Amino acid sequence: MDGHDFALWEKRVDALMVLCGAKGFFTVDGLRRALEDMGEDAFEKHSYYERWIAAVNQNLVEAGIYSLEELGTRMEEIAARGPTYGAAQDG
Amino acid sequence: MPHDHPNHSHDHDHGLSPSGHPYRADNDEPLTYWQRMEIAVRELLIEKGRITAAEIANQIEVMDARSPANGAAVVARAWSDPDFKARLLADAGAASREMGFDIGPLNLIAVENTDTTHNLIVCTLCSCYPRNLLGLPPDWYKTREYRSRAVREPRAVLREFGVNLPDSTRIRVHDSTADMRYIILPARPAGTDGMAEPDLARLVTRDAMIGTGLARTP
Numbered sequence: 001m002d003g004h005d006f007a008l009w010e011k012r013v014d015a016l017m018v019l020c021g022a023k024g025f026f027t028v029d030g031l032r033r034a035l036e037d038m039g040e041d042a043f044e045k046h047s048y049y050e051r052w053i054a055a056v057n058q059n060l061v062e063a064g065i066y067s068l069e070e071l072g073t074r075m076e077e078i079a080a081r082g083p084t085y086g087a088a089q090d091g
Numbered sequence: 092m093p094h095d096h097p098n099h100s101h102d103h104d105h106g107l108s109p110s111g112h113p114y115r116a117d118n119d120e121p122l123t124y125w126q127r128m129e130i131a132v133r134e135l136l137i138e139k140g141r142i143t144a145a146e147i148a149n150q151i152e153v154m155d156a157r158s159p160a161n162g163a164a165v166v167a168r169a170w171s172d173p174d175f176k177a178r179l180l181a182d183a184g185a186a187s188r189e190m191g192f193d194i195g196p197l198n199l200i201a202v203e204n205t206d207t208t209h210n211l212i213v214c215t216l217c218s219c220y221p222r223n224l225l226g227l228p229p230d231w232y233k234t235r236e237y238r239s240r241a242v243r244e245p246r247a248v249l250r251e252f253g254v255n256l257p258d259s260t261r262i263r264v265h266d267s268t269a270d271m272r273y274i275i276l277p278a279r280p281a282g283t284d285g286m287a288e289p290d291l292a293r294l295v296t297r298d299a300m301i302g303t304g305l306a307r308t309p
Contacts, residue, residue, distance in 0.1 A: 006227070009125075009126045009129050009130075011151045011154070011155075012129055012133060012147060012151065013129050014150075014151075014154060014227070015147045015150035015151050015154070016129070016132060016133060016136070016142075016147065018150055018154075019142055019146055019147065019150055020136070020141075020142070023141065023142070025141070028269040028270070029269075032269065035217070043235075046125070047125075048218065048233055049125070050125040053125055053128050053129045053132065054125070054128070056132060057128055057132050060132065060135075060136070065135070065136065065139065065141060066135045066136075066139060070135060071128075071131055071132070071135065074130075074131040074134060074135060075124075075127045075128060075131045078122075078127045078130050078131055079122070079127060082122070083121060083122060084119045084120065084121065084122055085119070085120075085122055085126050085130075086119060087122075088122050088126070088127065088130060089130065090130075090134060
């Protein structure tokens with residue numbers, strides 16, 4: 001398997017994971033638990049940073065940083081902004 | 092005649108470029124569910140004042156700046172300075188910080204390759220790696236193949252990486268965790284007596300610090 005340059009969204013997931021951990025929003029163990037709760041299926045179907053953003057998100061919701069409703073609403077809004085990652089950024 | 096790319100995995104309806112190549116994805120593939128989630132999480136964190144966009148950009152820059160060259164400098168120092176080597180083997184995190192590498196609270200353990208023992212690192216669970224010193228791990232380090240085979244058949248894995256060790260060499264595989272990560276102190280190659288640290292550092296590859304390689308010979 002060749003190495004690949006990480007996409008910007010992947011680097012942002014990495015940064016969010018490190019920063020939220022450093023700020024004490026969750027622990028490595030919390031991330032670990034979320035990853036394990038996903039079940040084996042997630043490890044077959046989803047990429048590394050897909051699993052990480054899911055784990056980060058779950059821990060932030062559990063920590064009360066924002067609600068699941070807020071997340072869902074925002075993801076819908078983002079879908080309406082444009083068809084690509086760049087077009088879907090705010091501003 | 093355009094080039095043939097029968098195995099190209101990103102077949103889109105973009106057709107071919109004027110030079111006859113398929114267009115490469117350039118951050119402009121259709122927006123995925125997970126990308127939307129990343130955008131949403133980031134925006135919500137920023138709006139709620141938990142994090143700033145500048146912090147995120149800065150963190151990416153810090154991570155991008157980390158590279159195996161940092162680890163190579165540490166190894167070269169250990170080869171050159173016995174006292175530093177002793178400190179490295181006692182506490183690799185403190186020794187790295189002593190050289191000015193900001194590796195955060197990472198608990199780092201250096202293990203030494205010798206004439207009789209070769210060490211290899213893996214994270215069987217996921218992807219733990221001395222990332223705060225060496226940067227992000229190579230993709231293969233995170234694969235199921237490597238994570239399982241490194242412990243099941245390390246000699247075969249090493250042979251694939253071009254490392255042929257005699258059967259008499261003991262192989263120790265170290266399973267990293269989020270709290271405890273390893274780096275290999277490779278054996279100093281022959282013919283390097285009197286070489287200066289920067290020259291020695293150039294012999295130290297990323298794979299040599301994972302254990303899937305040996306230090307180069309000059």
